Amino acid sequence: MKNLLTAAFALLVTQTALAGVKIEHWVSPSGTRVYFVESRVLPMLDVQVDFAAGSMFDPEGKPGVAALTRSGLDLGAGKRDETEIAEQLADIGANLGGGADTDRASIVLRTLSARDKREPALDILRNVLHTPRFENDIFEREKARTIAGLKEAMTRPESIGGKAFWAAMYPGHPYGRQATPESIASLTRDDLASFHARYYNAANASITLVGDISRKDAEKIAEGIAAGLPKGEAATLPAAPDAPAGKTVKLPHPATQAHVYIGLPAVERGNPDYFPLLVGNYTLGGGGFVSRLMKEVRDKRGFAYSVYSYFAPMRQSGPFQIGLQTKRSQAGEAIKVARDVLDGFLKDGPSDEELLAAKANLTGSFPLRLDSNKKLLDNAAAIGFFGLPLDYLDQYQAKIEAVTVDQIKAAFSRYVRPADLITVTVAAD
Amino acid sequence: MQQLIPFLLAPWLLTAAHANPYETTLQNGLRIIVKEDRRAPTAVQMVWYRIGSMDEVDGASGVAHVLEHMMFKGTPSVGPGEFNKRVAAAGGRDNAFTSRDYTAYFQQVPKEKLEDMIQLEADRMRHLNVDAKEFAQEIKVVMEERRMRTDDNPQAKLFEQMNAVAFQAHPYRRPIIGWMNDLETMTAADAKAWYDTWYVPNNAYVVITGDVDHKEIFALAEKHYGPLEGHALPRSKPQIEPAQHGTRRISVKAPAELPVLIMGYKAPILRDADRDSEPYALEMLSAILDGHDAARFNKKLVREDQVALSVGIDYDPTARGPGMLYLHGSPSEGKTVADLEAALRDEIARVQKEGVSEPELKRAKAQLLASQVYKLDSMFGQAMEIGQTESAGIPYQKIDRMLEKLQKVTAAEVQAVAKKYFTDDTLTVGVLDPQPLDGKPRRPGVATRH
Numbered sequence: 001m002k003n004l005l006t007a008a009f010a011l012l013v014t015q016t017a018l019a020g021v022k023i024e025h026w027v028s029p030s031g032t033r034v035y036f037v038e039s040r041v042l043p044m045l046d047v048q049v050d051f052a053a054g055s056m057f058d059p060e061g062k063p064g065v066a067a068l069t070r071s072g073l074d075l076g077a078g079k080r081d082e083t084e085i086a087e088q089l090a091d092i093g094a095n096l097g098g099g100a101d102t103d104r105a106s107i108v109l110r111t112l113s114a115r116d117k118r119e120p121a122l123d124i125l126r127n128v129l130h131t132p133r134f135e136n137d138i139f140e141r142e143k144a145r146t147i148a149g150l151k152e153a154m155t156r157p158e159s160i161g162g163k164a165f166w167a168a169m170y171p172g173h174p175y176g177r178q179a180t181p182e183s184i185a186s187l188t189r190d191d192l193a194s195f196h197a198r199y200y201n202a203a204n205a206s207i208t209l210v211g212d213i214s215r216k217d218a219e220k221i222a223e224g225i226a227a228g229l230p231k232g233e234a235a236t237l238p239a240a241p242d243a244p245a246g247k248t249v250k251l252p253h254p255a256t257q258a259h260v261y262i263g264l265p266a267v268e269r270g271n272p273d274y275f276p277l278l279v280g281n282y283t284l285g286g287g288g289f290v291s292r293l294m295k296e297v298r299d300k301r302g303f304a305y306s307v308y309s310y311f312a313p314m315r316q317s318g319p320f321q322i323g324l325q326t327k328r329s330q331a332g333e334a335i336k337v338a339r340d341v342l343d344g345f346l347k348d349g350p351s352d353e354e355l356l357a358a359k360a361n362l363t364g365s366f367p368l369r370l371d372s373n374k375k376l377l378d379n380a381a382a383i384g385f386f387g388l389p390l391d392y393l394d395q396y397q398a399k400i401e402a403v404t405v406d407q408i409k410a411a412f413s414r415y416v417r418p419a420d421l422i423t424v425t426v427a428a429d
Numbered sequence: 430m431q432q433l434i435p436f437l438l439a440p441w442l443l444t445a446a447h448a449n450p451y452e453t454t455l456q457n458g459l460r461i462i463v464k465e466d467r468r469a470p471t472a473v474q475m476v477w478y479r480i481g482s483m484d485e486v487d488g489a490s491g492v493a494h495v496l497e498h499m500m501f502k503g504t505p506s507v508g509p510g511e512f513n514k515r516v517a518a519a520g521g522r523d524n525a526f527t528s529r530d531y532t533a534y535f536q537q538v539p540k541e542k543l544e545d546m547i548q549l550e551a552d553r554m555r556h557l558n559v560d561a562k563e564f565a566q567e568i569k570v571v572m573e574e575r576r577m578r579t580d581d582n583p584q585a586k587l588f589e590q591m592n593a594v595a596f597q598a599h600p601y602r603r604p605i606i607g608w609m610n611d612l613e614t615m616t617a618a619d620a621k622a623w624y625d626t627w628y629v630p631n632n633a634y635v636v637i638t639g640d641v642d643h644k645e646i647f648a649l650a651e652k653h654y655g656p657l658e659g660h661a662l663p664r665s666k667p668q669i670e671p672a673q674h675g676t677r678r679i680s681v682k683a684p685a686e687l688p689v690l691i692m693g694y695k696a697p698i699l700r701d702a703d704r705d706s707e708p709y710a711l712e713m714l715s716a717i718l719d720g721h722d723a724a725r726f727n728k729k730l731v732r733e734d735q736v737a738l739s740v741g742i743d744y745d746p747t748a749r750g751p752g753m754l755y756l757h758g759s760p761s762e763g764k765t766v767a768d769l770e771a772a773l774r775d776e777i778a779r780v781q782k783e784g785v786s787e788p789e790l791k792r793a794k795a796q797l798l799a800s801q802v803y804k805l806d807s808m809f810g811q812a813m814e815i816g817q818t819e820s821a822g823i824p825y826q827k828i829d830r831m832l833e834k835l836q837k838v839t840a841a842e843v844q845a846v847a848k849k850y851f852t853d854d855t856l857t858v859g860v861l862d863p864q865p866l867d868g869k870p871r872r873p874g875v876a877t878r879h
Binding site for chain 2: 085086093287300306365370
């Protein structure tokens with residue numbers, strides 16, 4: 001083990017030297033946290049601005065506001081209408097992306113780093129962040145598209161199952177609330193404007209830059225973004241989700257395959273128990289083709305093309321989830337196999353050999369997590385947004401190496417309580 | 430545009446064009462293509478076999494893909510499931526994919542582990558066990574995959590049915606994953622015969638990208654792949670699709686909310702990167718109609734007229750078989766697929782009559798150039814580009830030439846291909862007719878006959 005550890009650290013040093021994975025951090029004069037990785041190899045720049053403005057902050061009775069606010073940003077801002085924004089970005093070869101999930105609303109700009117390309121691209125980025133128009137006609141159009149999309153989703157077994165699973169895991173918590181066609185229909189453009197005014201501010205933002213610019217330029221760019229935002233206040237989190245009692249939900253659907261979800265709320269970002277859970281779950285259902293679930297459900301029995309388990313840490317307790325799809329007539333059998341695998345794992349944890357294999361993969365694959373600007377951006381932005389330690393990546397391999405079988409068993413027994421598991425099936429016979 | 434080009438063809442791109450990638454061919458016919466990219470200490474290996482679903486015969490559809498699954502089931506020296514285990518132990522990720530034109534396998538690993546990956550791929554290139562018991566389990570997995578990807582996916586189902594109608598003689602009419610009945614009757618012997626016939630070094634090429642030295646890779650390739658023996662490949666007969674004379678229409682019923690319209694036009698394919706011109710013009714036309722949020726389709730059909738909820742174009746100018754250009758979309762609330770079809774036809778007629786503007790063309794080219802830079806951010810993406818270009822019979826050395834040719838497309842050429850290829854005689858129209866889940870009628874709007 002000692003050798004492995006040294007090798008892992010050596011690798012990390014090489015990595016840092018080669019790819020320059022050094023995250024610089026400062027707070028801009030306007031009060032926004034900034035994270036910067038200088039990467040000079042390609043003539044391009046990525047800028048991500050994150051706000052604590054995901055769907056968990058949807059006002060009571062108005063699910064869908066966060067998502068529509070985010071998607072409305074670049075549909076007209078300042079002096080530019082939606083067509084001008086899209087055309088001007090295309091003219092300089094820049095892309096604007098991002099979206100809103102439960103925790104975060106993000107806007108991501110990818111541009112060439114040459115000054116004559118990046119300056120106009122950044123001008124558009126500032127424009128959409130600082131002065132979105134939320135025009136009523138466009139809002140009504142997007143509302144109609146969102147409603148159509150929701151109705152379509154409600155015909156698909158995976159969407160039906162996913163929504164039911166989250167509703168059952170988070171009763172009374174914003175994570176469990178779902179936008180419906182009716183709730184979207186009742187929204188107004190003013191709902192968006194007031195959500196924007198509350199959450200798109202300097203105190204509630206973090207900015208991440210990765211690419212071909214100097215620290216000095218990064219400071220200027222970040223402050224240019226932050227200075228145009230209202231000073232504001234950081235978002236206040238809702239009360240932590242309760243631990244709901246276990247239950248089984250069965251929903252009908254004419255599909256040929258049953259969709260199965262098993263799980264419960266587990267850990268939040270930054271929880272030190274995450275490492276034993278991560279390492280343990282590799283053996284259970286996180287290790288792709290080599291996991292126990294894959295071996296028992298897919299390889300031995302041919303029950304499913306895909307079967308997995310994972311912990312998804314979120315700002316507040318994110319889920320532990322097992323999922324699979326199987327021919328509807330054999331759903332009961334497949335669930336039984338998956339539950340048996342889980343029970344066996346909860347009882348004994350991984351074998352010594354499995355623990356070694358999990359660590360070898362999770363530490364060995366570390367360089368693959370950082371081998372493009374896109375991945376650097378994802379990592380640095382998550383560290384910034386969730387307030388993880390700045391040396392999170394440096395510590396990552398050592399934290400994994402330190403995990404023991406006992407820690408895994410203890411952590412699993414704390415978070416994955418069989419009696420509390422929620423099982424949702426769609427289209428099972 | 431003139432400013433953008435010299436900037437982008439900066440030294441690092443020119444170097445890439447002239448020296449890197451590097452290539453060698455082993456005695457047994459296996460080509461090794463290495464692209465050095467020292468951005469991070471990782472590497473990607475992809476092994477491409479020039480064999481895909483288009484090489485199958487009726488009654489055995491899906492065998493190329495089934496064999497892909499079996500490739501993870503072991504050799505005399507690497508037991509069933511052991512391949513994945515060794516990749517995982519190396520800190521790597523691996524998978525494979527089968528297309529109409531090729532079957533490819535890849536591993537992404539820390540660079541120190543690349544030799545292990547080369548050894549593993551070399552081993553299964555000629556020494557696979559196709560065990561009947563393993564096959565019996567795995568074919569069930571493939572059937573689940575078919576249920577998931579196609580049978581329960583209304584849009585995929587529509588696409589599958591449409592292709593089966595658009596192509597009548599060419600093997601592209603068969604789905605890659607295979608018809609369910611063919612999967613039910615397939616045997617281990619079918620898979621083994623497929624492997625024995627096609628999995629030889631002279632029917633493959635290896636693409637490696639990453640923090641590697643090409644000379645070292647060539648030596649490793651010689652060591653591990655070099656001893657494998659090739660054999661002559663069966664000669665395949667050309668299967669040319671007979672000319673289409675008139676529009677074909679199909680509709681597919683499936684549980685869904687939204688109708689979907691696909692209009693597929695037969696379109697030319699790039700065979701000679703230097704001499705051909707029409708596929709480049711069609712690619713530019715696609716970019717002008719659908720390349721960004723303010724491109725014609727989205728601007729007119731989604732935003733201004735609100736006849737579509739979403740709309741797009743798919744056209745891939747490189748393939749071994751015949752080409753198609755697909756327009757696809759869903760009508761908005763209160764509109765029908767007939768309305769959407771009429772609106773798409775109006776947009777096509779506009780290009781045919783009025784052509785496209787210089788600013789539109791310039792914008793599409795600027796985007797394309799920038800995306801060349803962004804593409805370099807992913808080592809996996811770079812290896813994919815080389816592999817896919819080669820799979821269509823176009824040497825990877827022509828990738829830069831293809832970009833140059835795209836930059837030279839004129840507005841007149843775009844208009845000419847629009848006139849020539851958007852014709853009802855070669856059109857196939859597919860409509861997804863949404864069915865209720867619960868017996869209650871869904872929104873009206875699907876006209877199944879025109």
